Amino acid sequence: MKDFHCRDAGMKCDFVARGSSDREILDQAGRHAQQAHNLPMTKDLEGRVLGLIHDEDSDAHRQSMGSMIP
Template sequence: MAKEIVCRDAGYDCDFMIRSENEEELIEVVQQHAQETHDTEMSQEDIRGAWKTV
């Protein structure tokens, strides 16, 4: 089972999406993207609450 995060689902006008089976990696990449692109801090809990299992 993989986890998927789609920026557009979170209400951003942004085409970023990531799908990974590695939760640690996904959290890291999403945190970095949120920071660099949206100037937003996302906690692990935020991300765990936002991903879909696909």
């Protein structure tokens, strides 16, 4: 399973998209960006999100989860 944390993109937001493919996560992130942040999913934003998708068993995921601790 893979995920994307909105806060990793610099937002003060706890949204997390999860899925088995990058496309599934991009679709979720695109809807979220539009609805929650009024941001269209541009090619630049898509590239940024793709770079922040990681496997849930990776060090990057553990770092994202660790940043949730106040």
